[in-house]
Amino acid sequence: MLAEIKEFLDYIAIERGLSPNTGLAYAQDLEQLSQFCSRYRLNILEVSHKELRTFVAYLRKQELNSRSIARKVSTLKQFYKFLIREDKIQNDPADLLSIVQKSVRLPKHLSVEEMFRLIASAEGNTNVEIRDRALLEMWYGTGARVSEMAQLKIANIDLEGKVVKIVGKGGKERIVPLSQDAIQWAQRYLSIRHQWILDHNLKETKIFFLSRLGKAFTRQGIWNLLKRYVKRSQISRKVWPHMIRHSFATHVLRGGADLRAVQELLGHKSIATTEIYTHLAIENLKVMQLKYHPRE
Structure with a gap:
């Protein structure tokens, strides 16, 4: 070699x-x-x-x-x-190679501003709002699938280590860092979670995010939660759960993250699945150029 x-x-x-x-x-x-x-x-x-x-x-x-x-x-x-x-070469022969594929259906995502507005709409002091804000922060902060959020267990969250272990398809595990916002809201939710169980005479469970019945959320339950805050944040277009994952991937790639690192964060088996998000980042650059370049 x-x-x-x-x-x-x-x-x-x-x-x-x-x-x-x-x-x-x-x-x-x-x-x-x-x-x-x-x-x-x-x-x-x-x-x-x-x-x-x-x-x-x-x-x-x-x-x-x-x-x-x-x-x-x-x-x-x-x-x-x-x-x-590493100063091994002076010119980059791969710099202008294009990785853009034609006729690719791009996944829909929220803008950063829309995503921030959506999360901020869960501002409040009720137990439900605290839980929902913690869920939205962790969801967007990890790019998890809706099913992964629903089944997230307390034991898999390490707030001191600032990471969460997500169990994905086929039981495959991955470690994803937690943002400071996600940590703070998770801590706040934990402070009221036990009392929530006591107040509603519920049984203790390993599941982190509890529904009103004290059970794990269903996919539909999380979708209903999402729709409530989409409406509250006045986002006019249709938003569905997987768009949160799409938004996470698009935003971190646009911010300069390495494609293969994003593959690991998302738990994709193949890098080809992750590459679809590079097109979103490139499309954004095209829009920015058309809007701001003096010759456009």
Whole structure:
């Protein structure tokens, strides 16, 4: 294995703390590039943008789908950015490679302003409002699925460590950091949760967020909760539960988060599933350019 590839893989494993499976995916992508370069007698550190485009064309001939190709292009971009930072190369040949796929149905999401307004609409001192604010803060702060929020257990929340363990599809677990706002509202909810159980003569349960009946929320129950605050925050368009997850992914990617890190936060098995959100970030840039560029 090329020394620079090994250094990059060590970097993502140690400094960025990505999982072994993620590192393996990077390694496989770069090994494919390395084999291509060897075949055509190219130096992987000296390839041009044109030669990388030839590599992408080569991938298409392998009958890979567009999402798989986009994932490999994402790996190339991360690798060559790393080489630039480490002063291994002077120019980034992958900088202008596009990972945009055509004819992709983009997931709908809320804007940051809408999301903040939605959460703030759960402002209040009643037990229900405190619970709802804690749920909305943690939901948006983790990008969890609605079913994952409904089944979240007290034992899986580590407020001192500022993380939550989310159990996803197939029982797969992932650790997601908690924002300070999510922590503060979770603490406030915990302070009234036990009294809520006593006041309503309910049985203690491992479930963190309790419905009015003292049981775990159903998906429909959380949707009804969401609709209540969408109406209160005067968001005019239709909002459904998965839009909160879409909003989380879009906003963190737009803020500069690494695609593979977002994959782990969301619990996606394949990076191709996560890549759909890169289009949302790019579409936003297009809108901003059209609005503010003096030549538009």
